[in-house]
Amino acid sequence: MLALLGLVTILVLLVTIMTNKLTPLVALILVPLAAALIGGFGLESAGFMVGGIKKIAPVATMFVFAIVFFGILSDAGMMDPIIDRILKAVGMKPARITVGTAILAMVVHLDGSGAVTFLVTIPAMLPLYDRLKMRRVVLAAIAAMAAGTANMLPWGGPTLRAATSLHVPVTDVFNPMIFVLIIGLVAVLVFAYLLGVREEKRLAASGETVEVDHTEVHVRELSEEEQALRRPKMFWPNILLTIAVIAAMISGVLPAAISFMLGTVFALLLNYPQVDAQKKRVDAHAKAALMMASILFAAGAFTGIMRDSGMLKAMAETAANFVPADFASHMPAMVGVLSMPFSLLFDPDSYYFGVMPVIADVYKAFGGDPIAIGQASIIGQMTTGFPVSPLTASTFLLIGLTGVPLGEHQKFTIPLVFAISVIMTLAAVIFGVFPL
Template sequence: MLALLGLVTILVLLVTVMTNKLSPLVALIVVPLAAALIGGFGLESAKFMVTGITKISSVAAMFVFAIVFFGILSDAGMMDPIINRILKTVGMKPARITLGTAILALVVHLDGSGAVTFLVTIPAMLPLYDRLKMRRVVLAAIAAMAAGTANMLPWGGPTLRAATSLNVPVTDVFNPMIGVWVVGLLSVVALAYFLGMREEKRLAAEGALTDVDHTEVHVRELSDEEKELRRPKMFWLNILLTIAVIAAMISGTLPAAISFMLGTVVALMINYPQVDAQKKRVDAHAKAALMMASILFAAGAFTGIMRESGMLKAMAETAANFVPADFASHMPALVGALSMPFSLLFDPDSYYFGVMPVIADVYKTFGGDPIAIGQASILGQMTTGFPVSPLTASTFLLIGLTGVPLGEHQKFTIPLVFAISIIMTVAAVVFGIFPI
C-alpha cells in the first residue's frame, strides 16, 4: 500500500509540475501532504515536514548566501578585467574566439546562474561572431556546454538538490567528483577549439577572412548604473576573498553555509561600506535567493514526508524485486549515461526530489552508496542538459539572445553536451567513483 501511494505521489508531482498545473513550490508541499493524509498519518505529517526542513536548512542557507556573495562581487566588477582580457586575447581569430567564449562562460558561471552567464557571455561575444560571419549556433552551443558543465558546482542547483534529497552535506556529493568535473571542463575547452577550427576552415574556404584585421579588439561597454557600482581597486582583494571562501568550503575547514555567510559579510564591508549601499546590494539579489530557498524548504517538506512515512523505503524495496542483482552495481554508470537525456524529460525538482530518491534507495538495498546515484545524476540532469531543455527558462534566454531557433540549437548542441556527460561518466568509472 505504501509503495503504491508513493508511486502515485511522485507521478502526480511530475504531471502537475511538468504540465504547469502547479508551481514546483506548491506541488512539493501540497502533493505529499495530501498523500500523507490519505495514508492515514494525520497530524503526524507536520512532524515529517519539520524533520525534512530541518535536515536541509544548512543547504538552503548556503545557497542564499552564495547567490548574494557572487552577486555582490559581480556588481563590484570582479569579472570585468577577466572579460576584457579574454576579449583582448581572442582578437579576430575564430579558434581563439570560440576558446574565449568557453572560458568566459566558465568563469562567469562561477555564481551558478545560467541566466547571468548567458546575459554576460552572449552580448560580449556576439559582435565578434557577427563580424566574422561565424555561425550563431556555435556561440549558443559553446555557451551551453560551458554553463552546463560548470553547473556541477556545489552551489549550483542540481548538486544542491541532489544533496538535499539525499540528506547529506553538499561537499559529500561534489568533492569526490572534482576530478571528473575537471575532465568535463577540459572536454568543453577541447570541443570549443574544435568548433573554432571548423569555423575557421569554413570561413577561409568562403573567403570571408581576407579583409579582417585579426589584431582588432572588441570593447565591451558598461551602462552608467554598472559603472557606478564598480570597485576596480578591490579586484585582487575580491579574487583572494573568492579563493578563500571556496577553499574553506571544499576543504571542510568551515561548513559551506558559514563560508558563504562570512564571505558575504566581508564582500559587503570592503566593497560597499555604507549601510544604505549594503542594503541595496542585498535587495538586488534577494529575489533570486528567496526563490531558490523557498523551493529547497518545500523540497525538504516533500522528502521529509516521503522518507519519514516509509513511502520511499517501500517503493525501493518493491522496485528492487525487479532489478537483477548482477545489474545493481552498474546503476550509477547507467544513471550517469542517461542523466543528460533526463533533462529533456524531467525538470530539476521533479527529478531530484521525485525520481532520484527512488533510484538511490533501490541502489541502497543492494548495498550501494546512495550518494553515487546523486553523483551520477549531476553529470547531466540539468547540468550539461539544462541549456538544451525546453523545461528551463535559461534555454529560451540563450536562444533569444543568439537568435537561434530552438530546434536548430537542440540539433546542434545535444550531441555535444551528451558527449561531455558520457566522457565524465567514463572518467567516474576510471577514477573508481562508480563501480563496474
Template sequence: MLALTGILTIVVMLYCIMSKRMSPIVALIIIPTIGALIAGSGLETPKYIVAGITKLAPMAAMFVFAITFFGVITDAGMFDPIIKRILRFVGTNPIRIIIGTGILALIAHLDGNGAVTFLVTIPTMLPLFTKLGMDKRMLIGITALSAGVNFLPWTGPMIRAASALNISTHDLFVPLIPAQIVGLTFMIFMGYYWGKKEQKRLGLTKEGMLANSNVSHHEKELTEEEKKLRRPHLFWVNIGLVVAVLSTMVFTRISPTVAFMIALTLALMINYPNVKMQSERINAHAKAALMMASILFAAGAFTGIMTGSGMLKAMSESAVNFIPQHFASHVPFITGIVSMPLSLIFDPDSYYFGIMPVVANTVEMLGIPSIQVAQASIMGQMTTGFPVSPLTPATFLLVSLAGVDLADHQKFSIPVLWLASIIMTVACVVTGVFPI
C-alpha cells in the same frame, strides 16, 4: 498499499509540475501532504515536514549567501578586467574566440545561475561572431558546454541532489572534481575543433587571422548605474575572497554556510561600507536567492513526508523485488549515461525530488551507496542538459540572445553535450566514484 500511495503521490506531483498546473513549491508541499493523510499519517504529518525542513535549513542558507556573495562581487566589477583581457586575447582568431567564449562562460557561471551566465557571455561575444561571420551555433554551443560541465556545490542540481538524499554537498562534489576537470578539458578541445572548422570555412591567413579584416577587439559598455557600483581598485581583494571561499569548500570541512556568510559579510563591508548601499545590494539579489531557498524548503517538506511516512521505504522495498542483486552495481553508471537526455523529459525538481530518491534508496537496499546515484545524475541531469532543455527558461534566453532557432541549437548542441556527459561518466568510473 503504502508503496502504491507513494507511487501515486510522485506521479501526481510530476504531472502537476511538468504540466505547469502547479508551481514546484506548491506541488512539493500539497501533493505529498495529501498522500501522507491518505496513507494514514494523520497529525504526524506536520512533524515530518518540520523534520525535513530542519535537515535542509543549512543547505538553503548556503545557497542564499552564495548567490548574494557572487552577485555583490559581480556588481563590484570583479569580472570586468577578466572579460577585457579575454576580448583582447581572442582578437579575430576563431580558435581563440570560441575558446575565449568558453572561458568567459566558465567564469560567469561561478554563481551557478545559467541565466546570468548567458546574459554576460552572449552579448559580450556576439558582436565578434557577427562581424566575422562566424557560426552563432558555435557561440551558444560552447557557452552551453562550458556552463554545463561547470557544476559547483551551490548550483541547483548539486543542491537538489544533496538535499534529496540528505547528504553534504562536500561529500557529493569533491569526488567529482577529476570528472569535472575532464569535462572542462573536453570543452577546450571542442573550442579548438570548432575554431579550426571556422578557420577553414572562412579562409584565413597563415597566422589564423581573417584576411583583409579591420575588426579590432571591443569592450562591453557599462550603464551609468553599473559604473557607480564598480570598485576596480578592489579587484584583487575580491579575487582573494573567491579563492578563499572556494578553497574552504573543497579542502576543509568548514560548513559552506559559514564560509559564504563570512565571505558575503566581508564583500559588503569592503566594497560597500555605506549601510544604505549594503541594503541595496542585498535587495538586488534577494529575489533569486529566496526563490531557490523556497524551493529547497518545499523539497524538505516533500522528503520529510516521504521518509517519515514510510512511503519512500515501501516503494524501494517493492522495487528491490524487480532488480537482480548483481545488476544493482550497474545502476549508477547507467544513470550517468542517460542523465543528460533525461533533462529533456524531467525538470530538475521532478527528477531530483521525484525520480532520483526512489532509485537511490532502491540500490542502497541492494548494497550500493545511494550517493553514487546522485553523483551519476550530476553528470548530465540539468547540468550538461539544462542549456538545451525546453523545460528550463534559460534555454530560451540563450537562443533568443544569439538569434538562433531552438531546433537548430538542439540539433547542433545535444550530441556534444551528451558526449560530454558520457565522457565525464567514464571519468567517474576510472577514478572510482562508481563502478561500470
C-alpha cells in the same frame, strides 16, 4: 500499499509540475501532505515535514548566501578584468574566439546562474561572431557546453538539489567529483577549439573569410549604472576572498553555509561599506535567493514525508525485486549516461525530488551508496542538459540572445553536451567514484 501510494504521489508531483498545473513550491508541499493524510498519518505528517526541513536548512542557507555573495562580487566588477583579458587574448581568430567564449562562460558561471552567464557572455562575444561571419549556433553551443558543465559546482542548483534530496552535506556529493568536473571542463575547451577550427575551414571554403586586423581588440561597454557599482581597486581583495571562501568550503574547514555567510559579510564590508549601499546590494539579489530557498525548504518537507512515512523505502524494496542483482553495481554509470537526456524529460525539481530518491533507494537496497546516484545525476541532469532543455527558461534566454531557433540549437548542441556527459561518466568510473 505504501509503495503504491508513494508511486502515485511521485506521478502526481511530476504531472502537476510538468504541465504547469501547480508551481514547484505548491506541488512539493501540497501533494505529499495529501498523500500522507490519505495514508492515515494525520498530524504526524507535520512532524515528517519539520524533520525534512531541518535536514536541508544548511543547504538552503548556503544557497541564499552564495547567490548574494557572487552577486555582490559581480556588481563590484570582479569579473571585468578577467572578461577584458579574455577579449584581448582572443583577438580576431575564430579558434581563439571559440575557446575564449568557453572560458568566459565558465568564469561568469561561478555565480551558478545560467541567465547571468548568458546575459554576460552572449552580448560580449556576439559582435565578434557576426563581424567574422561565424555561425551564431556555434556561439550558443559553446556557451551551453561551458555553462552546463560548470553548473556542477556545489552551489549550483542540481548539486544542491541532489544533496537536499539525499539529506547529506553538499560537499559529500561534490568533492569526489572535482576531478570529474575538471575533465568535463577540459572536454569543453577541446570541443570549443575544434568548433573554432571547423569554422575557420568553413569560412575559407565558402569564401566568407573577412579581412580584419588580428591585433584589434573588441571592447565591451558598461552602462552608467554598472559603472557606478564598480570597485576596480578591490579586484585582488575580491579574488582572494573568493578563493578563501571556496577553499574553506571544499576543504571542510568551515561548513559551506558558514563559508558563504562570512564571505557575504566581508564582500559587503570591502566593496560597499556604507549601510545604504549594503542594503541595496542585498535587495538586488534577494529575489533570486528567496525564490530558490523557498523551493529547497518545500523540497525538505516533501522528502521528509516521503522518507519518514516509509513510502520511499517501500517503493525501493518493491522496485529492487525487478532489478537483476548483476545490474545493480552498474546503476551509477547507467544514470550518468542517461542523466543528460533526463533533462529533456524532467525539470530539476521533478527529477531530484521525485525520481532520483527512488533510484537511490533501490541502489541502496543492493548495498550501494545512494550518494553515487546523486553524483551520477549531476553529470547531466540539468547540468550539461539544462541549456538545451525546453523545461528551463535559460534555454530560451540563450536562443533569444543569439537568435538561433530552438530546433537548430538542440540539433547542433545535444550531441556535444551528451558526449561531455559520457566523458565525465567514464572519468567517474576511472577515478573510482562509480563502481565497475
